[in-house]
Amino acid sequence: MKNTINQIAVLDRAKTMVLKGYNLEQSLTTSSLIELLQLRLSNGTAHFLYKKKDGSIREAFGTLLNRVVEKNINGLGEPRKFYNCQAYFDIEEQAWRSFKYENLITILN
Numbered sequence: 001m002k003n004t005i006n007q008i009a010v011l012d013r014a015k016t017m018v019l020k021g022y023n024l025e026q027s028l029t030t031s032s033l034i035e036l037l038q039l040r041l042s043n044g045t046a047h048f049l050y051k052k053k054d055g056s057i058r059e060a061f062g063t064l065l066n067r068v069v070e071k072n073i074n075g076l077g078e079p080r081k082f083y084n085c086q087a088y089f090d091i092e093e094q095a096w097r098s099f100k101y102e103n104l105i106t107i108l109n
Helices: 007-019 024-043 066-071
Strands: 045-051 057-063 085-090 095-100 104-107
Touching (some): 007 024, 024 085, 057 095
Antiparallel strands (some): 045 057
């Protein structure tokens, strides 16, 4: 169970976003939000908004609880974080989803 925010991960993620052309303040804010989202996903359910590839806004309810993840493992074994993406198990659709870190808008709960 994840209990704290990893400041090194926040800074590393923000650095990557700055290199992609985002401003530093926006990058730090989004990176901190991603870390908080990961904390909430791993400890239960999170309600959040992000921008999809097509530009529309997606409202999601997701989790990364171990008991849910273990029942729904699939893929090739490469973590999405290698591609600067946040994966989560969508509890409404009962399927895996992901989005790019920089597309997170806000956490609602």
